[in-house]
Amino acid sequence: MEEKLFLLGDEAVAQAALDAGVSGCYAYPGTPSTEIMEYVQASRQAAGSGVVREWSANEKTAMEAALGMSYAGRRAMVCMKHVGLNVAADTFMNAAITGVNGGLVVVVADDPSMHSSQNEQDSRYYGHFAQIPVLEPSDQQEAYNMVREAFDLSERYGVPVLLRLVTRLSHSRTGIRRQPPREQNPLRLPSDPKQFVLLPSIARRRYRQLLADRPKFMEESEREDGHNSYTRHEGARRGILACGLAYNYLMENFPGGVPYHVLKVSFYPLPDKLVRQLFADSDEIIVLEEGYPFAEEMLLGVPPRTEPVIRGRLDGTLPRDGELDPWLVGKALGLDLEDPEETPGLAVPRPPSFCPGCGHIDVYKALNVAMEKYGAGRVFSDIGCYTMGALPPYNAINSCVDMGASITMAVGAADAGLVPSVAVIGDSTLTHSGMTGLLDAVNKKSPVTIIISDNDVTAMTGGQLPAGLGKIEQICLGVGVEKEHLHTIVPLRKHHEENVKIMEEELAYEGVSVIVARRECVRVAAARKKNKNR
């Protein structure tokens, strides 16, 4: 038997990109996508062929760099979690208009059920919005194969291609068969020197080109040997449309074969011809898809069609939110499945918590004391380990919305009269999307106190190198924070009293104050010590 690699879905994507001759991988860490870049960074193959593979400051800078590499004729991949695509959306939408030169594959990992996210948005809508091809693998081997093809597709049609993953596929490990590696592209400028200049006159031309290519994407979608396939079951009146991972949940329930017509969808736009055939053969169609009812809404149309009957997440056949699983799919198909045991009441939830000795704990203990005289409800926070400050016993923060929103929401609340307003943000989040907000605050002399809880690492996602390492104070001063109102403190129990005092003084100042609370992440410190002792 040929050798198989035992890889996570994310790692299969990474290996596939390397085998496809990618020259640069760009990303900002975010669950469940982080392991793609981590694999590329650890790969000897990538090191040997000089693949560019540093973390970017955020998803937008990552996507822009990837587009630049594509401009220069080489293959580039950019990876992020679903909400990261919101950050990179400006580049993403416009890259569909510029088109590409070297292949450009955008990998987005969605997190249905919000295991580690603030929403469960479905990235297929972004692919539809940008009007580019979307690939959605049903398993890890397909993910590997699709990355290879996505690069080819991207170069064949001159557009970026979106690969949509979901948590369960990204974070499940299985045997992967590789294909022979391909050489990287040489440096080669676009044949049209104006291709990437989106002045209105050129943008209109480029957009018409994208629209003109739509029928070709449909041809790909309907190709016999492509990723969408229709299997007719003689005599059946029910049809199933199963997208991506949901196809596996369907197959799991029918080890002896599915007794219905099945349209397996792993490529979008949806295949017109095959959907028509499914309609013609079925009285009832059940749509199985992970995430939002994307395909279901399209099948229903406006006004909602009544023949055939379309079932799925919208009519309650499946839950409207949350991820699917084999049991839910089996039930939706009317299988006689026993209700599972319930979790005994004794097994109470065990939410994530700060590591013992974490510096964020000392930050919140000091902040809670300093805030006593102002009362609760004034602390805006952000996304990272320190978001757990919302949980008992700290109950220290009042917001967590998107990367960087702490500073700007504090500014807005101060504008409304909530003075002082406080922001708590991490070092990596600051360099991701907090610096521009800090500039806004400085320019309007907003009465906000900003605490940068700096642990020298991107901790929540497992300890990646942050973009602002060693530069945080310089960044603040550079943006215009006054020297007298920029403090660096060490969040340790022994400094509690003086840290409270500094916070109290700065809370009383009616302008921008920044307190950098710096202590290395305890997990990183432990790992460093262990490496040293080895």
Add this chain to the structure above:
Amino acid sequence: MKTDIILAGVGGQGILSIAAVIGLAAVKEDLYIKQSEIHGMSQQGGEVYSHLRLSDRPIHSDMIPKGQGDLILGVEPLESLRYLPYLKKEGWLVTNTSPYENIDNYPDPGQLFEEIRKLPHHLLVDAAALAREAGSARAANMVMLGAAEPFIQVSDDHLIAAIRELFARKGEKVVETNIKAFKAGKAAAERVG
């Protein structure tokens, strides 16, 4: 042949190492395998589980269907109970008895054991003590892997080779401790079985 295992514990207890050992061993035996993991936020002292599916035929779902798991392997007693919805009626629950109490409302351990004893097939193992005897309290996860060995249709030789492979970069002493822990767990399970 098909074995569906739910691994349960708290972030940091080495659940993914158990999964990695079984996975490496299964790959050596040319079995089909899918191993679903939890990464991200929950790893910070929260509930962590992994679904491990082994079969001699292709496996579709990464998740074990509810009510079809053959074995819950717990490195922590409360966590082992959390995943009962995934266990089939005649399935086994094998768990370490040492509670990991990092929440205020952690239940009385006696009640937990009572709940576990209600199951037709259960095995309680004092993995912490056996791990210390083997040389490191941190090896409790390998004790539990050993205790589950009779339920996993993968050969000992391959499991031990996989432990070697996984811990090789941490030095020979760590490898030997983990193999000792594995064997102690297996012996404990055999005494009961």
